[in-house]
Amino acid sequence: MKTIGFAGALLTSLLVATALTPVQAGDMTFERALNVDKEPHNWLLHHGNYQGWRFSQLKQINTDTVKNLKVAFTVALGGYESGGRYKFGNLEGTPIIEDGIMYVTDGWGSVYAIDVSSGKKGVIKWKFDPGTDRAWAGDVACCGVNNRGVALWKDKVISISLDGRLFSLNKATGEMVWERKVADPAIAETLTIAPLVIRDLAIVGVAGGEFGVRGWIDATDLNTGQQKWRTYTIPGAGEHGNETWKDGKERWKHGGGSVWETATYDPESDTFYQGIGNAGPDWDPEYRPGDNKWAASVLALSPSDGQIKWGYQYTPNDPYDFDEISEHQIINAKVNGQDRKLVVHAARNGFYYALDRANGSFVLGKQYVDQLTWTPGLDPKTGRPLNYNPNTDVQEYAPGSHGSRKGPASGRLCPSHYGGKNWEPGAYNPELNLLYIPSIEGCNTIDTVEQKDFVDQGGTIKPRERFAGGGGRPTERLYGSLKALDPATGETKVRQRLEYPNYSGALATAGNLVFLGHYDGTFSAHDAKTLQELWSFNMGTGINAPAVTYSVNGKQYIAVLAGSRQSLNVWQNAPELKNTSTASMLYVFEQ
Amino acid sequence: MKSTRLVLAAAALLAFLAAATASARAQAPLSPEDARTLEFGKEIYKIKANCQFCHKWDASGDTGYGGVALSLRKTALNREQFAEVIKCGRPGTGMPYHDQYAYTDKRCYGMTRDDVGKNMPLLGESLSPREIDAVVKYLFAKAVGRGESTYQDCVDFWGTETRQCEPMKK
Numbered sequence: 001m002k003t004i005g006f007a008g009a010l011l012t013s014l015l016v017a018t019a020l021t022p023v024q025a026g027d028m029t030f031e032r033a034l035n036v037d038k039e040p041h042n043w044l045l046h047h048g049n050y051q052g053w054r055f056s057q058l059k060q061i062n063t064d065t066v067k068n069l070k071v072a073f074t075v076a077l078g079g080y081e082s083g084g085r086y087k088f089g090n091l092e093g094t095p096i097i098e099d100g101i102m103y104v105t106d107g108w109g110s111v112y113a114i115d116v117s118s119g120k121k122g123v124i125k126w127k128f129d130p131g132t133d134r135a136w137a138g139d140v141a142c143c144g145v146n147n148r149g150v151a152l153w154k155d156k157v158i159s160i161s162l163d164g165r166l167f168s169l170n171k172a173t174g175e176m177v178w179e180r181k182v183a184d185p186a187i188a189e190t191l192t193i194a195p196l197v198i199r200d201l202a203i204v205g206v207a208g209g210e211f212g213v214r215g216w217i218d219a220t221d222l223n224t225g226q227q228k229w230r231t232y233t234i235p236g237a238g239e240h241g242n243e244t245w246k247d248g249k250e251r252w253k254h255g256g257g258s259v260w261e262t263a264t265y266d267p268e269s270d271t272f273y274q275g276i277g278n279a280g281p282d283w284d285p286e287y288r289p290g291d292n293k294w295a296a297s298v299l300a301l302s303p304s305d306g307q308i309k310w311g312y313q314y315t316p317n318d319p320y321d322f323d324e325i326s327e328h329q330i331i332n333a334k335v336n337g338q339d340r341k342l343v344v345h346a347a348r349n350g351f352y353y354a355l356d357r358a359n360g361s362f363v364l365g366k367q368y369v370d371q372l373t374w375t376p377g378l379d380p381k382t383g384r385p386l387n388y389n390p391n392t393d394v395q396e397y398a399p400g401s402h403g404s405r406k407g408p409a410s411g412r413l414c415p416s417h418y419g420g421k422n423w424e425p426g427a428y429n430p431e432l433n434l435l436y437i438p439s440i441e442g443c444n445t446i447d448t449v450e451q452k453d454f455v456d457q458g459g460t461i462k463p464r465e466r467f468a469g470g471g472g473r474p475t476e477r478l479y480g481s482l483k484a485l486d487p488a489t490g491e492t493k494v495r496q497r498l499e500y501p502n503y504s505g506a507l508a509t510a511g512n513l514v515f516l517g518h519y520d521g522t523f524s525a526h527d528a529k530t531l532q533e534l535w536s537f538n539m540g541t542g543i544n545a546p547a548v549t550y551s552v553n554g555k556q557y558i559a560v561l562a563g564s565r566q567s568l569n570v571w572q573n574a575p576e577l578k579n580t581s582t583a584s585m586l587y588v589f590e591q
Numbered sequence: 592m593k594s595t596r597l598v599l600a601a602a603a604l605l606a607f608l609a610a611a612t613a614s615a616r617a618q619a620p621l622s623p624e625d626a627r628t629l630e631f632g633k634e635i636y637k638i639k640a641n642c643q644f645c646h647k648w649d650a651s652g653d654t655g656y657g658g659v660a661l662s663l664r665k666t667a668l669n670r671e672q673f674a675e676v677i678k679c680g681r682p683g684t685g686m687p688y689h690d691q692y693a694y695t696d697k698r699c700y701g702m703t704r705d706d707v708g709k710n711m712p713l714l715g716e717s718l719s720p721r722e723i724d725a726v727v728k729y730l731f732a733k734a735v736g737r738g739e740s741t742y743q744d745c746v747d748f749w750g751t752e753t754r755q756c757e758p759m760k761k
Contacts, residue, residue: 082637084755085644135753139648186758449654464758466653473685474713568687572713 026099028152030199034267041551043097046149046194047425048548051330052264054427055508056549060556062511065591066525066535072557072590075114075122079106079145080563080584084138088582089145090544091561092423094194094505095586096150097550101125103152104561106584107145108132109161113174114586116559117552122586126174130161133185137163140188140464142210144567148261149194151202153222158202160191166202166220178225182218188464189213194262198272198303201228205259209277209323212454212467215257215295217274219306229306233257233276233294241293241311246393251288254454254467256280257295261325261423264343266357271300271309273343273357275325281451282321282417284469286405289393291316296324298345300360310360315349316388317395319402320374320446321417321472322349327425329435333488335363344487346426346437348419351378352490366490368483369420370441374401374413403448403470416444417472418501425546427508429528434484434493436514436528438502442478447471477573482506482516482531496531500574505546507558517543517560519570520577523587541583542566558589631722632729637748640689640716640726648748649740650730659685664734673735674727675699680712687715689723 028044036042036049040057048054061069079089089107096103100117109130114122138145141162150159156177157169164183169176182204183189188211195202201219209215215233220226234255235241245252258277265272279295281287293311296318300309315322328345335342335354343357350369355362362383374397375385387397400411418440426437451469453459461467480498485491504517512528523543524536542564549558563583571578621629636642636650645660647653652662666673679699680688688694694704694711704711718726733744745756 085641085648087638087641133753133755135749135755139755185754447659449659462758468654471654471659471685568713568715575714578714578717 027154028098029154033197042099043095043548043550044152046094046096046151046196046262047264047327050265050267052327052425052428053329053430053508054425054506054546055429055510057510058549058551058556059509059511060551061509061513061549061558061591063513063527063534066511066513068591069525069535069537069558069589070591071537072119072588073121074588075124075586077104077106077110077112077561077584077586079108079110080582081108081134083108083132083134083145084136084141086138086141086145088565089584090582091563091584092144092146092545093149093561094546095548095559095561096152097548097559098152100552102550102559102586103150103157104586105147105149105159107147107162108134109147109159111150111157111159111169111174113157113171116557116588119552119555119557119590122588128159128167128169128174128176130159130165130167130179132161133163136185137161137190140185140208140211141190141192142208146192148192151195151197153197153200153202156222158195158197158222160193160195160204162190162192164189164191166191166195166204168222168225180220180225180227182220183207186463187213193260196262196265196272197222198265201303203263203272203303205233205274207258207260209256209258209280210282210466210468211464212254212280212461213258214253214255215259215277217259217301217306219303231301231306231308233259233299235293244291244293245288246290247288249453249457251457253457254280255288255292255295256282258323259325261327261425264328264330265303266330269358270303271357272303273328273330274299274301275328275345277323277325278321279318281467281469283319283403283446283448283471284405284451285317285319285394285402287451287469289317292318296322296349298324298328298343298355298360300343300357312355312360312362312383314347314351314353315385317393319395319397320349320413322347322419324348326421326423329426329428329487330357331428331435331487333433335488342487344435346421346435346439346485348421349374350415350420352437352485353383354487354490364490368437368485368490368492369415369439370481371414371443372420373443374398402446405448405450408448408470410446412443412475413446414443415440416442416478417446418444418478422503424503424505427506427514428487429508431510432512432528433486433488434528435487436506436508437483437485438504438506438516439481439483440478440501440503441481442476442501444478445473445475447473472569474569474572482514482526484528484531494529494531496526496533504543507547507549509549515547515558515560517545517547517562519543519566521562521580523547523560523562537589539585539587541580541585555590560587561585562587628725629729629732632725632727633733633748635718635722635726636729639722640718642726645685649744650734651740663730664737666735670727670731673730674723677718677723677726680715682707682710682712685713687713689715689718691717
């Protein structure tokens with residue numbers, strides 16, 4: 001009958017309109033994401049695999065042949081414009097490669113699809129420029145203009161921009177399908193994170209821990225471009241953990257807990273592990289007495305609804321800016337004769353942690369940095385800092401390790417507030433069972449400045465003003481290490497001293513190599529067992545991004561983004577770098 | 592009569608004083624050279640030496656990454672002292688020096704590198720005397736001694752193609 005016919009037609013058209021985008025050959029699917037080891041020629045996920053290993057099975061380039069590595073081709077990119085507080089954009093992104101097409105981002109969020117299939121040159125097939133409001137976003141970025149990469153979903157590329165938007169782009173043409181405003185620079189929220197795609201959701205988190213944000217993790221339904229859920233990393237009134245904010249003035253509302261590096265994911269338990277940033281204000285812990293959950297923590301969450309399964313806090317009442325956003329590798333290991341399912345993390349605070357990934361219980365922890373002075377160690381049962389005082393709300397930790405309102409200048413803090421490891425990712429070789437940690441070694445001092453309240457809490461600080469409660473001082477020349485840890489014990493098995501602190505991250509391969517970029521532009525390959533440097537090439541500008549590897553037409557290549565003028569804090573003690581120029585380049589190597 | 596002359600004299604004096612003060616505060620039209628110098632100084636403050644990173648775009652000072660930087664709007668320094676601080680930095684603080692030869696001789700506070708020792712200021716972007724002079728002129732024209740920055744100040748600094756100044760619109 002007419003009515004049913006009409007209803008039927010309406011239903012059909014609704015089904016067509018709202019149906020999941022039909023999957024076509026060459027589309028990125030959840031199935032492929034779960035089985036990246038079946039496509040060793042591609043690098044499909046930000047950390048290589050969902051478990052965060054940054055390990056490639058490719059071994060055409062190996063310890064015997066790497067001495068022949070040479071530049072295959074380079075590609076100049078844009079994104080070096082100034083904006084906000086920054087003289088130029090920066091490159092921290094991890095490339096994604098699928099079947100001979102590479103997807104990279106520059107700091108201001110342009111996405112480049114580069115055809116690398118010829119092996120002789122990279123042809124930019126398309127470029128998408130999000131038109132970032134550079135002054136608006138750049139004025140509230142604490143630490144550079146960065147974009148850590150894209151994700152693939154079906155026939156789309158999912159990207160972000162510093163000014164807080166998430167994009168779905170047509171993978172073939174770069175045309176924008178939709179954009180969603182996720183973070184709001186009006187309250188100093190920005191985005192720098194590479195999205196994590198699980199099924200049909202893109203998960204990102206907010207940056208702005210030095211500007212008084214309340215951190216969150218957010219999921220977008222990629223079928224509709226709408227928000228699916230948002231989970232705050234700082235619990236609200238009545239929520240579990242909120243009682244660890246004891247100021248009585250609702251300062252949890254500006255408590256920090258930013259999220260700016262991509263989580264890892266365990267399909268077996270359908271859990272993703274998100275590292276959480278520093279408490280805000282960074283260096284005035286008296287402003288926020290209490291443990292300040294979940295700042296400086298890891299959260300285990302459910303991707304479908306953002307529910308927190310468990311949380312573990314590394315540094316309660318964090319007075320150091322010991323952000324813990326960096327990757328949490330998922331590794332199974334035998335610990336004390338028992339098979340354990342672990343989630344591990346070389347923390348900014350200088351300790352390596354292994355936790356039970358089912359419930360967040362502490363399994364073991366061990367110092368991995370050369371020098372550590374803020375605590376004598378970790379409690380063997382709970383992993384809490386040994387000098388954590390449960391009877392006080394503001395933690396002193398080692399006297400003089402941080403400033404206070406009475407004594408604003410700290411003594412020597414080791415590791416420096418940059419941490420033993422900052423955002424730069426490590427890599428795990430499952431064949432050798434070694435976790436490679438590129439570290440920052442050395443110490444600095446930090447100052448406390450009494451934090452004033454935001455205007456919405458009766459004070460004078462307006463939105464978009466810095467909310468950090470002090471600052472750091474570069475008192476010593478920092479150096480670096482490449483260390484190989486046994487993830488089952490945290491023991492450093494091999495170490496290699498590096499001239500410069502590492503801010504780019506590691507790549508491990510089955511060719512028994514570890515690749516690292518360095519601040520002075522050196523790109524090096526190390527023996528995965530001895531960590532001896534086997535090869536290097538210098539690019540004459542800082543490398544601030546991690547390398548990846550891929551193959552096309554049966555030939556293996558190594559790729560890395562290069563171009564970074566180091567910050568003033570670095571040249572102080574490394575004046576030989578003071579005339580470094582920024583650049584914006586993709587380098588691809590072959591043998 | 593005497594009292595009228597006195598009144599006239601007083602009135603003339605007041606008028607003179609008013610004119611003198613007014614011309615000090617009024618936007619006397621800049622010569623093209625002066626206008627270029629201010630733009631040049633602004634570009635250095637904003638981008639080349641990146642002073643705004645610590646001192647903020649309107650020179651009102653800041654805390655956080657970049658250190659604890661003073662408000663230049665409230666400075667009590669005169670132009671010469673101001674230039675010296677840019678050139679030489681401030682020992683024992685986070686204020687960098689911008690004369691690349693600072694502390695190689697006694698040009699900075701009468702101190703060499705040995706004299707200043709551990710309090711050696713941070714090394715900043717290298718600026719020539721002409722560039723430092725331009726920054727000083729820019730700051731004294733646009734920031735020093737002025738109260739809170741205004742929406743117009745913001746637009747002058749950032750332009751209008753950004754949302755940056757919207758929060759300042761009344």
